[in-house]
Each structure stands twice: as structure tokens, then as C-alpha cells.
């Protein structure tokens with residue numbers, strides 16, 4: 001996951017390969033609750049691991065459910081058997097609507113029957129998302145519920161009550177279908193002495209989500225009788241029965257970004273394959289595929305996969321009632337930028353009460369890209385875009401805003417070439433923590449469009465430290481080119497190839513078997529991270545790196561680090577030889593005395609013995625060799641900026657480089 005302040009997406013122009021979808025959020029949280037309420041154990045497979053499911057799991061644990069991961073990746077839930085194991089508690093449910101609504105309903109009826117008392121709260125935005133209609137329905141059943149903040153909104157206290165047997169309750173269906181889902185999931189808890197009937201008032205929105213609820217209840221042994229979309233009856237004597245094992249299908253709303261991507265950027269002979277959902281999906285948002293087809297996507301489907309490629313281009317503009325695909329429809333608003341006329345998405349009033357006011361958010365951010373947008377209470381009209389502007393997209397703590405705007409970075413397909421900045425990219429953790437990693441796995445950019453920052457300079461000037469911090473702040477890959485020379489030196493030591501045998505060392509360099517994994521380096525399958533830092537290895541590296549053939553042998557490997565979304569590379573010749581077109585080149589220096597002191601501290605802290613004056617002599621000899629060699633001598637690139645950090649802290653150096661980077665960005 002990218003936990004950076006922002007993530008810059010370079011212009012991208014193609015997509016191919018296979019995408020494995022994370023589990024559906026809606027199915028995961030419903031199954032967790034059902035498994036938590038029923039008797040006995042249920043094993044859930046392929047469950048989504050995200051903020052919203054973690055919130056649900058934490059709440060269920062707090063209520064006394066045992067939830068344990070299994071070796072095979074499944075999660076074993078031991079249910080409460082329809083009774084309260086603890087009678088009191090304070091539950092914090094973040095911004096997870098799929099946890100807040102059903103848990104409130106279940107805890108309200110259980111508290112009414114067994115005398116419990118629970119306080120339920122969330123983040124500030126959750127306290128702006130209406131829940132009054134659900135509370136009214138539950139009060140109609142005899143539950144006692146108090147508002148702890150504003151009337152009609154969480155936080156709430158669920159404080160006992162007296163459930164009327166055989167009650168008939170009413171709930172509004174036109175604000176959020178989650179109210180009805182919450183009741184349907186909870187009411188089997190009170191159906192032991194009579195059927196419970198729910199009457200829906202107003203036009204029920206998001207019906208497909210109700211179908212998911214009914215489908216999953218059925219898997220837990222509850223057969224709800226449905227009369228149209230107005231009346232639902234939970235039969236007398238309904239009891240949750242664990243199905244033993246359940247598999248969660250991939251998230252169809254998450255699929256929408258990749259269906260759109262296929263329609264924009266995948267060629268028919270190499271379609272984008274999406275695994276986890278397909279023709280057999282029970283999720284309503286799978287019908288996004290039809291909308292994408294209407295815009296021009298070519299789609300092949302199997303039971304649990306889709307293959308999508310570009311059909312018609314530009315995309316065909318659409319005028320669509322999106323009531324059946326409220327979440328995935330946001331993706332259409334960004335596809336509309338690539339269409340042949342204005343696209344209108346209608347019947348989307350529910351967007352206003354989601355993670356943020358999504359109509360306002362989409363309109364504001366689309367306009368930043370330069371688009372003409374009209375919005376109303378329940379519609380949005382988006383015009384295609386010809387003059388694309390680089391934009392920093394605000395994401396409003398809304399995962400879907402972040403994910404759908406990533407598609408704007410494919411603007412080279414519409415003749416532009418501008419980067420798109422996504423602010424607070426970690427908001428995708430709500431449903432798809434690895435969204436951007438998955439995107440970069442299948443998206444293609446021209447190598448020249450992938451940004452590079454180079455940091456060159458003498459030994460112990462702090463290049464590695466600075467490069468690693470800058471890469472972390474930007475979410476970029478890191479190339480510690482010195483480690484490649486060090487690995488070559490270590491291989492030469494191990495195989496007794498003398499440092500002056502240029503041919504022999506170059507052969508070793510060509511055949512290096514290296515693996516880089518989360519700041520660890522493996523040589524021939526063995527972790528050598530610490531060994532590479534040895535002073536004798538560094539000295540030998542300095543000698544073998546003077547050979548032109550050795551440098552040539554390591555060139556391709558270094559270039560291969562330039563991958564989406566960007567790279568920070570440190571060494572001696574990053575800006576002069578390997579990445580001469582880098583957008584920012586830093587030449588980092590510090591006085592020899594400072595560097596000797598730093599290296600001394602560093603070695604001592606790692607348990608190596610060292611002597612400052614020897615170190616200073618060594619590093620001056622090394623600097624001289626690096627500067628005077630004929631192959632890629634160490635020197636500042638002509639367009640490099642110099643930074644002497646003798647008197648700067650690490651943090652100050654990092655901020656300086658980030659400030660230079662900012663000046664070079666168009667945002």
C-alpha cells in the first residue's frame with residue numbers, strides 16, 4: 001500500500017496481463033456478521049483484507065467471537081449462537097457503512113432481548129452519514145436507541161428495550177439500501193416466536209445489494225420471502241445455520257477500474273484478464289460490464305473471469321440510469337473523458353451520502369483536469385476532454401475517488417501527456433489496499449515518462465540514506481547502484497577472482513543472481529545485506545567498478561529499476577551515464593572529516609570495528625579513484641544541483657530534495 005502524502009501517476013498508454021481481484025467488501029462484511037451471529041464455526045475463504053473488514057473483525061472479537069486465521073489463508077469464525085457473550089461495550093467502526101448499519105441492527109435487537117448496552121461510533125464523516133431511518137425501524141420493533149450526537153446520525157447508544165413478537169416494521173428504501181440489509185441480517189435473531197415482516201417505503205434503491213443479502217442469508221439457512229421489492233418476511237423459527245465453509249468472490253466494484261482500463265488501453269489480441277468475478281457473480285456491480293460495453297468495451301466472460309479490450313474508440317457517450325450500479329458508476333464518470341460526446345449519469349442521489357458527497361467531489365476533481373461538468377441533485381454530466389491539465393486530485397478519504405481518477409493518467413490515449421497526482425492514496429485501503437500496485441502491474445508507460453531522481457556523490461556523503469527517504473516519501477522504487485558493485489566484489493572474493501581481472505569480474509557481474517526484496521539483498525539465494533556493507537567489500541567494489549566492462553555488464557540491470565511509478569537512484573554516475581535524462585539530479589557532498597565520522601558511527605553501530613583516521617584515508621583514496629578513473633568518473637552532471645549536507649540533518653536534506661522536486665512538477 002502507498003502510505004505517502006501523494007502518489008504521482010506518470011502518463012500511461014497501455015495495459016495488459018492478469019489482475020487478481022481482492023474479495024468483495026459487501027460479501028466479506030455480510031459473511032463475517034452472519035458467521036459471527038450463527039451457532040458453531042464457519043471458515044471464510046478469500047475474504048477481503050481491508051480497513052472495513054478489519055473494523056468488522058475487531059468489533060466481532062470485542063463482542064466475544066473467536067476469529068482465527070488458518071494455515072490455508074482462511075479465517076475461522078466461532079459464532080455467538082444468536083446470543084450476547086458480552087453485555088456492554090463501546091464499538092468504533094471507522095467509516096465502514098457495511099459494519100455500522102448491520103452491527104447496529106443486530107446489537108439493537110440482541111440488547112433489547114437480553115438487556116445489553118452498547119455505544120457505537122465512527123470517524124467524523126460517519127457521524128454525517130444518516131442512520132435515522134434504520135433507528136426508526138428498530139424503535140418500531142421495540143428497541144431502545146439513543147442519539148449521542150445529532151438526531152438522525154451516529155454515534156448511538158443501543159440500550160435495551162422490549163421486542164414486540166410478530167412485529168411489522170417499516171423502513172425507507174430510498175436513502176440507503178443498507179438499512180434494509182441491516183434489518184434482514186438481524187431479524188432472524190427475533191423470529192423464534194413469529195414471522196417478522198418488513199415493509200419498504202419509497203422506491204428501493206440499489207436492489208442488487210439486497211439480492212446479495214438474500215443470497216447470503218440463504219447460505220446461512222434463512223429463506224426470506226419477498227413480495228416484489230416492497231415486502232420482506234423473515235419466517236417464524238428462522239435460525240442461522242453455518243454452511244461450514246464459504247468462498248468470497250472478487251469485488252465487482254473493484255473490477256470496474258480494470259474493466260474500464262481494458263476498454264481504454266488493452267488491445268484485442270492481448271486483452272486485460274480480470275480474475276475473481278465473472279458471469280456467475282451475485283454482485284450488482286457486475287452489471288458495470290454492460291455499461292462499459294455500451295461505451296465500446298469488448299468483453300469475454302467466464303464464470304469467474306473477464307477479458308476486456310478496447311473496441312470502439314473514442315468511447316461512445318452514454319445517458320444512463322445508474323441506480324443499479326451506484327458505486328461502479330463513478331468509474332463511468334472518468335471514462336466519459338474519453339468519449340465522443342457528453343455522458344450523463346442519472347439517478348445517483350445516493351452518491352451524496354456515501355464516504356463523501358460524491359457528486360460534488362467528482363465534479364470538482366473532473367474540473368481540475370479541465371473537463372466541463374454539470375451536476376444536479378441526482379445526476380452528473382461529463383464532457384469529453386481535449387485540453388488535459390495536470391491535476392492534484394483530492395480524494396476526500398474516499399477510496400473510489402482515488403481509484404477511478406487513476407484512469408485519468410491514461411490521457412496519452414487522448415493525445416495528451418500529463419501526470420495525475422492522487423492525494424492521500426492510502427484511502428484505497430478501505431476496499432483495495434494494493435490497488436496501485438495492481439495497477440502498476442498491468443499498466444504500461446513509455447520509459448521516458450517514468451520519472452527518475454538521481455543522487456550521486458562521494459562515499460559516506462549520505463546518498464543511500466537520502467535516496468531511501470526520498471523514495472519513501474514519493475512511493476518510488478530505489479536503486480542503490482553501489483550495492484551492485486559491492487555484490488560483484490563479494491562474488492569476486494568468494495570465487496577468488498582477482499580485482500584486476502577485468503574479463504573475469506565482468507563475467508561475474510553479467511551472471512550475478514541477485515534478488516531485491518524490501519531492502520534486503522540476496523546473492524545466489526543467500527541474504528548478503530549485512531555482508532555487502534563490510535569495509536573490505538566496499539574497497540574492493542571501488543576497485544572493480546573502475547573497469548569499463550564491469551560497468552557495462554551492470555548497465556541493463558540498473559536500467560531495469562526504472563519502473564512505475566518512478567525511481568530514485570544513488571551512486572556515482574546515475575545522473576551522468578545511466579539516467580542522463582533524469583528530471584532531478586542531485587550531487588551530494590560533505591567534508592571528508594564529516595564523512596569519516598559518519599562512516600565511523602555507522603560501522604560501530606553495526607558492530608564492525610573501525611578507526612576514524614584510517615577511514616578518512618580510505619575514503620579519500622576511494623574518492624580519488626572514483627574521480628580519476630576513465631570509465632564513468634564521479635563528477636556532477638552539468639545540470640545537477642549540488643547539496644553540501646555537512647551541516648544539515650538527514651531530515652533537512654530530504655526536505656531540500658523534495659522542495660527541488662516540487663519545483664519541477666506541474667501541479
Ligand SMILES: Nc1ncnc2c1ncn2[C@@H]1O[C@H](COP(=O)(O)OP(=O)(O)O)[C@@H](O)[C@H]1O
Nearest residue numbers: 459460461462463464465598602645648649650
Ligand atoms: N545529512 C546527514 N547528517 C548526518 N548524518 C547523515 C546525514 N546523511 C547521512 N548520514 C549518516 O551517514 C552515514 C552514511 O550515510 P550513507 O547514506 O550510508 O552514505 P553513502 O550512501 O553516501 O555512502 C549513515 O549512518 C547516515 O545515517
Ligand SMILES: Nc1ccn([C@@H]2O[C@H](COP(=O)(O)OP(=O)(O)O)[C@@H](O)[C@H]2O)c(=O)n1
Nearest residue numbers: 459460481482483485541542545571572573
Ligand atoms: N554508480 C556507482 C555506485 C558505486 N560505485 C562504486 O562502488 C563502490 C561502492 O558503492 P557504495 O555507494 O555502496 O559505496 P559507499 O559510498 O557507501 O562507500 C563505490 O566506492 C564506488 O567506487 C560506482 O562506481 N558507481
